[in-house]
Amino acid sequence: MKKNILWLLFILLPLFLGGCNNDEEIVFDHERPQFELREGQILLEVIMPQSTAADDEIFISGDFNGGDSLAMLNSKWQLIKAENSDIKWAIYINPSDLNGYNLADGYHFVSKAEGTERTVFNEEAVHTENPGVNARVNVWVNRWASYFEVDEEPEEPVHDGYAVYVEDNTGWDVTTIYVWGDAEIFGGWPGAQPTGTQLINGITYKYYDFGEANTGKSANLIFNNNGGGNQFDGVQGFIVNRDLYLRITSSGYEEIVVEPEITHDGYAIFIEDNTGWDAITMYAWNGDGLPELFGGWPGILPTGEATINGVKYKYFDTGKVNEGTVYNLILNNNNGGNQFDLANVTLNRDYYFTCSSSGGTEISLSTNK
Structure with a gap:
């Protein structure tokens, strides 16, 4: 009886092993023949x-x-x-x-x-x-x-001298500036409407060109809704020897600092770094056989830094040639023993994250306005 059982197992074993073959190739629908x-x-x-x-x-x-x-x-x-x-x-x-x-x-x-x-x-x-x-x-x-193919970038406006750049949050239909001092630079009351608009670091500014001939003059600014009854004093005693950046509401203004616009190589990963680490590095891997985006572990240090909407970011340029590819991001402290999985991203846009030492959360620019 024992011999019969052993003989039966001997016969069935190859069938069992054959049914457990994990090496069968997976064929996707688009790989199947479509033509005779x-x-x-x-x-x-x-x-x-x-x-x-x-x-x-x-x-x-x-x-x-x-x-x-x-x-x-x-x-x-x-x-x-x-x-x-x-x-x-x-x-x-x-x-x-x-x-x-x-x-x-x-x-x-x-x-x-x-x-x-x-x-x-x-x-x-x-x-x-x-x-x-x-x-x-x-x-x-x-x-x-x-x-x-790279879409043509809009042409930068050619300014007449220095300019006032205004992030306009007044809600007014029209915002005009009247200037008095050494001259009525924008003409008589209620002054001038914007010369144009310009996109800088993701924010659309209205700008008012002072005119090259007014360089060095003293200017006192008054913002108003095109003589419609609303107005407030802007910067007083301003010497026209630089560009001026302002954020305004219907009741007042604040002068802001605008970082020089940065030209990135492709899309970028922006990190608001609250890790407390001495250094952060980014490693990126792809599961479909593409090379590591930032080289071998632990990856690369930030490409640079940028201040956007008052928040300082460290950024990693991903390269124009890599647009459309998919990568898994790991943030670490330059191989110092701390790391976490940040996100799986498709390189078809910029990404913004706020990161602590234990993890990161994707944010929108509007979150930090």
Whole structure:
């Protein structure tokens, strides 16, 4: 009886082990075949970026067809979109059309709407996948050139001499400034309306240009609602030899200090540092195989410091080339034994955190206004 039981276990053991195999590959829906094979042809099934429009025109390009310009003139090299997938496209290639080349010599894709294909690091993309005749392979397009195009920054206004910059919280329909002293710099009562507006460190200021000819003059400011009956005295005895920044309400003003505007490399992580640590460093890792954002542990010290809405932040620039990627942030005291998980972030905007030695909380700029 014992021999029979042992023999039965011996037979069932391989079946049990086979059923517990954890090495089976997970296949996502977008990786599953969407197109039928065709006799004598090579099938490339191409997984596109989410930004790719369904009505875009996409072509394969390589030495075998003369490159982007010529490829886009010939419908033979145009991809077709899958009926049941928004990101899966394909092209059937007859090997005889490759003019003595093969796909292993290199190729890429080009979109009529979004430009040529690029890597996640904005480098030239080259594929060498070559499944052979009567076979298919999945090919991934990570980015289009349009992803890395930088929107044109609005032009900085050209000022006439120094200016009064006003963060206007009066609630008035129109805010005018009258100036008396060495001259009525903004003309007779009720004075001048704003010369324009300017965005500085995330705040929109109204500005009033003094005029180059008034540099060095003494000025007494009166704010009013365009002669509508509300007014208050602003700065008195001001010498026009610098820009003046004011925050005003309907009843008064305060002079404020505005830090020079900083040009960041990509988006930034801003930390209001209440940790009490001698130094803070940021480490960032990605679970999808991308490099560590700030290098190996413990990461990097802050890129710099900035004061925004009266709050001092230490910031870490994340790099323009990394926009759109996802990272997990760990704040630590420069490998001194203290650390905590800060957040999982997608680098498609700036982030602001207030941090103690035990953790961090994301905040909005309005929280600290």
